[in-house]
Each structure stands twice: as C-alpha cells, then as structure tokens.
Amino acid sequence: MVNLFYPFSDIEFIEEEMKDDNTLCVEVNDNEVIISYELDSYISKIDKKCRVKEEVKKSIFKYMNKITGKKLAWGTLVGIRPSKKALEKLEEGISEKEIIRDFNERYLTSKEKAKLCIDVAKWERNIVNKDEKTISIYVGMPFCPTRCAYCSFTSNPISSCKTIVEPYLQCLKKEIKMMSKYVREKELNVECVYFGGGTPTSINNEQFEDVMKSMYESFIENSNVKEFTVECGRPDSITREKLMSMKEYGVHRISINPQTMNDSTLKLIGRSHDVKSVVETFKIAKDLGFDNINMDIIVGLPGEKFDNIEITCSELEKLKPHSITVHGMSIKRASKLHENLVNNKKFEIPKQDELNKMYERTVNMSKKLDMKPYYMYRQKNMVGSMENIGYAIEGKEGIYNVQMIEEKQTIIALGADAVSKVVFLNENRIERFANVKDVREYIKRIDEMIDKKINLLDSMYN
Structure with missing residues (x-):
C-alpha cells in the first residue's frame, strides 16, 4: 500500500524499540487500526464482516491518500486480473450495481474502474474457454x-x-x-x-x-x-x-x-x-x-x-x-x-x-x-x-x-523463457513449466525441455 503512493522508495520494517519520530507505526487491535506518523494519527474502525488484512490495507490506503492527496482509482485492489473478480460475481448472478458497491466497500475502487471490470467481464464471459481439449x-x-x-x-x-x-x-x-x-x-x-x-x-x-x-x-x-x-x-x-x-x-x-x-x-x-x-x-x-x-x-x-x-x-x-x-x-x-x-x-x-x-x-x-x-x-x-x-x-x-x-x-x-500452463478446469488448478531463459542453455537442453513439457501435458491428456 505504501509503495502505491511512494514508488521507487525502499520500505524498511523495524522492531518497535527502534522506532523514532520518523517511523510510520501501524497498530492493530480487536476494534480498530491506529496509524501514527510524527505528530499525526489516524484511527479506523474494523468492520467485523471483513478480513482484518483487508481492513488494515484500507486504513493505510486512506491515510496515505490523506497525506499525499493522490487519487488512485483502483484503491487497494492490486491483483493482476481484477476483471476475474467481476466475472465470478456475474456468474453467481450478482447484479452490476451490487458488484460496483462491493468493489467500492471492499477495495475502495472507483465506480468507473468497477464498471470497467464488469464491461470486460461481460465480453470475456462469451469467449473464455470451457473445454480442456x-x-x-x-x-x-x-x-x-x-x-x-x-x-x-x-x-x-x-x-x-x-x-x-x-x-x-x-x-x-x-x-x-x-x-x-x-x-x-x-x-x-x-x-x-x-x-x-x-x-x-x-x-x-x-x-x-x-x-x-x-x-x-x-x-x-x-x-x-x-x-x-x-x-x-x-x-x-x-x-x-x-x-x-x-x-x-x-x-x-x-x-x-x-x-x-x-x-x-x-x-x-x-x-x-x-x-x-x-x-x-x-x-x-x-x-x-x-x-x-x-x-x-x-x-x-x-x-x-x-x-x-x-x-x-x-x-x-x-x-x-x-x-x-x-x-x-x-x-x-x-x-x-x-x-x-x-x-x-x-x-x-x-x-x-x-x-x-x-x-x-x-x-x-x-x-x-x-x-x-x-x-x-x-x-x-x-x-x-x-x-x-x-x-x-x-x-x-x-x-x-x-x-x-x-x-x-x-x-x-x-521457445526460450516460454511458460506453458496446463489448466485442469474440473479441479480449478494450473500447473506450469518454464523453458530455460538463457538462449544458449535452451539450445543445449532442447530435448530436455521437450520431454519435460510432454510429461506435464501427459498429466492432463493421458
């Protein structure tokens, strides 16, 4: 969360006894998250319906937003495939309005970005693969x-x-x-x-x-x-x-x-x-x-x-x-x-x-x-x-x-550094095999790469 607001900065975690006035402190208890920095402090109540980890992320995000003034439309959502979350909810029959509200409440994601996830998911729903072969x-x-x-x-x-x-x-x-x-x-x-x-x-x-x-x-x-x-x-x-x-x-x-x-x-x-x-x-x-x-x-x-x-x-x-x-x-x-x-x-x-x-x-x-x-x-x-x-x-x-x-x-x-993915749809599981990155090593070990790839594929198709 801190890196979102301070890119290219090194973040160091220290023991409590080493802290000083320049240390950002995050204290989590049963009911609230308390963030203090220099003479400033910020208190956020924990929503019992949510995971504590999510509440801590939201608290840090809100505090960083307050002190930097940066507007980050994705909120705390840092995953690679945000549209996947929208697609799962659409498949469950959840309405677009509810999905947008959930994205905002859970991740502080803007309405525009949540709607973008839905738009992408609606198109993907018609084309995403459903056949293992x-x-x-x-x-x-x-x-x-x-x-x-x-x-x-x-x-x-x-x-x-x-x-x-x-x-x-x-x-x-x-x-x-x-x-x-x-x-x-x-x-x-x-x-x-x-x-x-x-x-x-x-x-x-x-x-x-x-x-x-x-x-x-x-x-x-x-x-x-x-x-x-x-x-x-x-x-x-x-x-x-x-x-x-x-x-x-x-x-x-x-x-x-x-x-x-x-x-x-x-x-x-x-x-x-x-x-x-x-x-x-x-x-x-x-x-x-x-x-x-x-x-x-x-x-x-x-x-x-x-x-x-x-x-x-x-x-x-x-x-x-x-x-x-x-x-x-x-x-x-x-x-x-x-x-x-x-x-x-x-x-x-x-x-x-x-x-x-x-x-x-x-x-x-x-x-x-x-x-x-x-x-x-x-x-x-x-x-x-x-x-x-x-x-x-x-x-x-x-x-x-x-x-x-x-x-x-x-x-x-x-090819060199190419990563194969075998998707077991019925088990909701993915197995990967990566060819070696170095071109010279790929040339030396091409037969090994082929054999290992076939062995992985055989776990699905034999």
Whole structure:
C-alpha cells in the first residue's frame, strides 16, 4: 500500500524499540487500526464482516491518500486480473450495481474502474474457454533490434547474438515439430497461435519466412485455428517481405507497436525508428490486405506529459487501427529505466494528476474509434497504479489475449523463457513449466525441455 503512493522508495520494517519520530507505526487491535506518523494519527474502525488484512490495507490506503492527496482509482485492489473478480460475481448472478458497491466497500475502487471490470467481464464471459481439449500455442522469439529502456524481458539485442540466432531457430523448429506431433496424437483443438517475443521480426527475411512456414505446417494448415497472431513489434524490423510471408501463411492478426508517436520519446527510450516509419509500415500492412491490425501504446513513458499523449492519440485516430492496447508504464527492477530513476538521471515520470488525464485521453480515443474494452490486466510497479487494457472494434478482439489472462485454457509455450500452463478446469488448478531463459542453455537442453513439457501435458491428456 505504501509503495502505491511512494514508488521507487525502499520500505524498511523495524522492531518497535527502534522506532523514532520518523517511523510510520501501524497498530492493530480487536476494534480498530491506529496509524501514527510524527505528530499525526489516524484511527479506523474494523468492520467485523471483513478480513482484518483487508481492513488494515484500507486504513493505510486512506491515510496515505490523506497525506499525499493522490487519487488512485483502483484503491487497494492490486491483483493482476481484477476483471476475474467481476466475472465470478456475474456468474453467481450478482447484479452490476451490487458488484460496483462491493468493489467500492471492499477495495475502495472507483465506480468507473468497477464498471470497467464488469464491461470486460461481460465480453470475456462469451469467449473464455470451457473445454480442456481446446488449447492455444505460444511461440517466443527472444531477440530484439535493441533493448528498450523500460524492458525487463529476456530479449537479446540481435546484433550481439548473431552466432546463436540460427542454432536457436533450428531448436525452436524442432520444438514446434515435436509439439505439433503431440497435439495431433492427443487430438487437441488449437484455438489460437501467437508468435511473440522479444520481437519476432528481428530476424532476417529468410529466417522469418522459414519459421512462419514451420508454424503454418505444424499448427495452421488443415486445422480450425480461429486466430493466428504475429506481434510484429517495431517498424524498424518489419519489412514488406515479412508482411508478405505472414499473408502467405495465414496470419489473421498483427500488432505494430509504436508505444508513442513522439520522436523525442522514441529516442529517449532507446528505439531506433521514428514516427514516420510507424505510419509507413501501417499503410504497407493495410495495402497488403491485413484487416485486423493492433497497435500498442504506453502511458507514462519518461519525459512525456499530456501534450505527448494527445499527439499519440491524435495520430492513431488518423490511422484507425482495428484494436489498440494501452499499457501503463511499469518500472521493472531489471530495466535501465529503474536504474536511472533510482540514480536520479535524465528520466522523469508524470505526476499522478497528469497521469489520470493522460489515461482519460486514451479512453476518449477508444470511443472516437468506436472501440470497446475487451481484456485487461494489471502489473506491479505501474506508474499511477493504472492498468493495461485492450480496446477493439467489434469482431477484432484478440482471442488469445483473453485466454491467456483469464487462465482457463491450456497454453503450450515454445521457445526460450516460454511458460506453458496446463489448466485442469474440473479441479480449478494450473500447473506450469518454464523453458530455460538463457538462449544458449535452451539450445543445449532442447530435448530436455521437450520431454519435460510432454510429461506435464501427459498429466492432463493421458
């Protein structure tokens, strides 16, 4: 709770006898929570109907809200999948009005955010998986053209990994082939195939075409896949040839991710493309016949203010993509951005009031483009305690995104650092297996990765 209001601060818990005038003290007894700091104190009565832990969180939240003046619309709700709570309540037959009241009373969540959870849950209810033999496939590419300042993923700048790219691709194709064989033997139904990363398009044209062909022959050809998505990523790695390969091998949905439409920010965060190339790449994709194009943007990028998000939203309104994913800036400890913020270097994050206005602008953009929210998740260390949310024109929603977030479908994940999830629907249980992160280790241990994945899947499908 304290970190929500004081991000990037170290919080130290100390013994009572070590406290001094600068110590924030929280005392919990049978009837109340007492918070004291310096000469100030705050007392909150405990609601006997609620868990004590929830009451303590609410008390600290209210006190921090009082002394900082920050308005955090999600309240004490910090879980990754808030829409899941709304979906469960809708399934129980609880009314929208009651759900909104429960979110507010239990978590201090605003009416707008509670309604957002309900809107997303109502759409998800129609698509969330209900069949254990229906699965999705994730294929990961752990390379990128360069490493962005905010990135903490296992992505390797491809210029420094040239000697291992081809061995990695050979191992990836082997894993694709073996898992395709397993899927066919067990008569599993593949709903979605998602090619992500890293940046799948960071490899050269020939290598990309080869991987696309392998994925198509293994999972797409002669099947009933509903959605084949390629996260194309940055325009500096997307070529006409790669887009043509995607068309040839049956890709339904692509994502072109500018993150911002401000050249100065792109340079600051370590991207080697400009806004003009984003527009050109988008137009090439449309000219080639792609009719389901997503674009990702980030709210809260270092150095950006409301005027910057206004430019980004205005440019996307001109392009008219079929869906937009709005991410809140998440400051991961393994990123360069976190290091620079801690060391008070050149990066600066917008204040809370401005972040709220920036998010509101993205909501207005979605309405102008006639899009509705269809999936949502939250992350730790998000600036402004906001959310990541997908908006789409009706019929252009990303099915894989919903299945991945709601965790009701088994996902077989291939590639370095890819995490497979086997969902036992009848037992309400999930088992996971993660491939090793390091690309060289993945290459050395590919047979081990395949065998362990099959063993996990056998616990479900044998």
